Amino acid sequence: MVRRHRPALFLLASCALLACDLPLEPSVAEVRREVERRAGALVSVEEQVSLDSPASTTWDATLTSSSGLVARVRLHVPKGIPEGERRPGVVLIGGFDTGRHAVRLLPLDVQQVIVSPDYPAEFDFTEDAEALRRLDELRDATWDAGAILLLTADYLEMRPEVDADRIVLVGASLGGFFAALAAAIDTRFRNVALLYTGADLPRIIAANGEEAPEPGRRLGADLAALPVRYLEPARYVPAIAPRPLLLVNGLHDDRIPRESASALMSAARQPKELVWLPTGHLEPEDTALIRALVDTAFARMPILADASSP
DSSP: OOGGGHHHHHHHHHHHTTSOSSOSSOOHHHHHHHHHHHHOOEEEEEEEEEEEOSSEEEEEEEEEETTSOEEEEEEEEESOOOTTOOEEEEEEEOOTTTGGGHHHHSOTTOOSEEEEEOOOGGGOOSSHHHHHTTHHHHTTHHHHHHHHHHHHHHHHHHOTTEEEEEEEEEEETHHHHHHHHHHHHOTTEEEEEEESOOSOHHHHHHHTOTTSOTTHHHHHHHHHHGGGGGGOGGGTGGGGTTSOEEEEEETTOSSSOHHHHHHHHHHSOSSEEEEEESOOSOOTTOHHHHHHHHHHHHHHSHHHHTTTOO
């Protein structure tokens, strides 16, 4: 969630009212069926090297599903993997402005195979007025974002460097909301980390709507949250158990209130862990924080922490 998108959170919530033919607040089972239907199965992959360095190779890929869903992803493969060795695979989804470029934000010495998907193309707008002209295009985007994570897991499974039994899912900022949903649906994600994410969508929307005057901000947030109640992470984190869940949040985060982070922790089941860092919200240009997040999360996710002993 980058600052220029704060007003857009309200707009996306309103657009989601048109998202599909399901009820306003579909059950978890209905959400699962819809996301799985949209994800389909991976039927084709087009790859090309985007960056080759002494430490790793970065690939851009276009994934096409049997459902017609198309996803653009970026893959980081470290060099020097011994023949026959399979590494853990990480699906990483960040905020609006990172998309597949999240891979490029990671430290160069990361030894896992990591893939980051773009958000659906419909999310690519900078002004509310532009989005209002594209309501028809936006209507399915919130559903497809979750489906793309399942399709990305299909892609990791087929990579020769990846151990299909050691795939993890990391969602940061806005990506954490879609990651919670995808992790509840797809048990291939053996470990899950939600970074700078929380529960209680109205509270989060209100915190991100500082342009709106009080007291209307909270009322507006309550109304804006109605169409996207199906995205409430607290609905999905219980289903992640017994797989380990890691939550990392900032003590001074002005976009994910402490109460929201604590509420998400309370909704989750064991095994779970909440780590507080003395930071504000995650920003793509904050390389020091990204380094700290990678070190913190990877060291606490069993599959990644044990990666040195395949």
